[in-house]
Amino acid sequence: MPLDFIGTVLAEGTHRIPYYEQIKRIAPYVIAGSAVKYWSRGATNTWERKLHGKVYLVTGATTQAMGTSVVLEMAKLGAQLIILGREIDEWATDWVNDLRDKSENNLIYMEQCDLSDLWQVRKFVTGWLDNSPPRRLDGVIVMSGDMEPWGIPRISPPIRRSSVEGLELQMATNFAGVFHLLDLLQPSFKAQPPDRDFRIIITTCWLQSLGQVNVQDPLWQNAPYESALKHFASSKLQLALCMLELQRRVTKAIKEEKAGGVERTGFNVSVTLVQPGTMRSPSLRRVLSNGSVTLLLFFYCIILYPWLLLLTKSGHRGGQSILYALMTPELEEVNLENNDVKYISDCKIIKFARKEFTDVNLQAQLFANTQRDILEFEKKMAIKRNQMKSKSNSNSKSNTKPDSNAKK
Template identity: 35%
Template sequence: MPLAFVTSLYFDGLPPWFPDPYRLLKVTATLTTLAATKWYTSGRRNPSERNMHGRVVLITGGTSGIGAATALALAQRGAQVVLLTRQPASDPFLVEYVDDLRRRTGNQLVYAEQVDLADLYSVRQFATRWIDNAPPRRLDMVVLCASAMVPPGGERVATPEGVEGMWMVNFLANFHLLGILSPAIRAQPFDRDVRIVVPTCSSYIASPKLDVEAMGRKGWLDEEWTPARAYARSKLALMIFAKAYQKHLDAYKRPDQLPMNARVVLVDPGLARTPGTRRWLTRGSLWGLLLYLVFYLLVWVLLKSPTMAAQSLLYAMMESSLGRGAGGRLVKECMEVDCARKDVDDEDEAKKLWEASDKLIERVEKEQALKRARAKKEQEKRDEEAKNAAQVEEIESLIGSIKKGKAKEAKEAPKKGGKKAKTAGNNVK
């Protein structure tokens, strides 16, 4: 049969049902190009593995996007995953999410702790509870996946504490969290491979130079503010801080005189189809969402899935070579790369940023502490007034009851007197 078909092709040419070769070539070339583009834009898969059973991992942003994919991968490998979320652990969505994660992975060591990264007081409460333990709690990894992004054309958003939103969530809250957790990180035994994984974004390359004096106005509330500038600046600051934090850890002298075993790893996961990216591309509008859906095939081809974007994070957590030597390295596409800006390693810039951030946090926390103290006094005053009002009401109710009792007795007294007189008259008869 094949020989007859080949012979027919040779003598009679292509059969009539066979598609036009030129069109077939175009379709094949188009599909091959799309497949190759998708393969390239999907990025590399994590080639490294590591035993994660029993390891304790704190992760922010673990309920959506790249953070959710990372949390799932860690739970599948048996790690004890602590999700730091804005909602309380009793939130119905969070309860269902944690139960689903446990069911899908067969790992019951998945928990949630409330930490609102837009609130410095919430960050301090959690971190203080974590380190207030003897002996120190086990802590193998901190993964900072949470991020805030205002879409293009959006207005500047400030937190309730008055700090610019993206600066707070993307940088200042992480600075505050790691600063307080520092004793717990440094106290881990020497044989424990401790890593702080800090996802970043290539937008830091376009960030304006940091001016720490401007940060004194509570997080870059400058006249030239734009969503893109603010986001890029927060990522640049996070990278500078991550490098400085590694030096802060290395400067610690362990009681056992052994080298520091904690390392910071910066990760650029690339562009992915996450809720944040979708909101950025659609500019937070319904018309933008409609265009997003119309061109979704293009988005699907050019952007990674959250699972593929998480591969570089998993590589940073599991690659054995990153647990040795110097920390503060940058990983992209599951390989170590150089930073695109020299000021990321500028020690003077890092010192100024660290000091300015400390001062900003101190000032904001003092202001918020005074507000909480005033609110507490006002609440105590209201409670006291309510208590006094309740006591007055109780006394008035008691007095009213006594008066009613006496009035009833006075009303019944003539009737009793009449009955006694009538009874006396009957006796005389």
């Protein structure tokens, strides 16, 4: 019995504890490791609200890490989810069916929209807005992102990967595509009823602190490719700055609108930036393995993984801050004193560190220039597609034209 054992130890001393000397040597390391792990695992969301009847657009849900954990929890709470994916193939169909089974929620759908392809983004949004009356929408949750291997300069120089339209892949996926999606969806945000708590939640990364802002060339079309890290960090920083301007524009437009003579504050639409922390994510695996299967198996899985298990979060833990941003009453209109974008990390609101987040003029100029450059880029790509289509039709006609020299 535990009481008998404790009594014996107290009466006769610790030498009656089996393997006491070994335990005494190991215990400090176990306690220290447990304390580090408790600290590194991050906070837990304690808020919960029913999401029955609510409709959300979600990106980055198929990661099998943070994204999947978040949408599974949302589905269990009854939300209707429209998940945007690069491809709708057999794997994606099976993944959606599996999510429906686990959550016991059949209101989960997937639509094709590759955020690195601006044309696909515009096609999706056009279809979404081409509906009367406007479709219900309670929020947009952006968890998608691309992080290319940083490379070892002396061994493997940086290789620039491009989107189908020619933009640097990280800049296209993390910045241009997300910006384009939210910018085009503004009419849908404004069309929601004033009593609807509408939340736009954008995940970012602490590496944005290493980024640069290219105001005159926000898509970095003419910038030299120096490193994947620089483009990744800059794409996250520029997106975050543009989200501050998006909040101001949406709030201003709603305030100027009078529905039935009723003035609105615009505070029912909130934009929130969430920093999930360092997680054992597919992106981290790709960076640490430098995109090599060999390094993934030996360096990441064998050498680094025990340390990563101790010092980093799981995808489930990383998703807690996103669920907090979705459910906390702090972002409800009645509790807001201003329309400033909130920055959340470890399930609490924190302050921005970089000075660019206080520069309203910089944010407005970056937003306007990004709109301008995306529009110009889309026009250029449209001309290119039309030329390729015309060339393809011409080749098709020439191949089907009867040979005049053939025997009759």
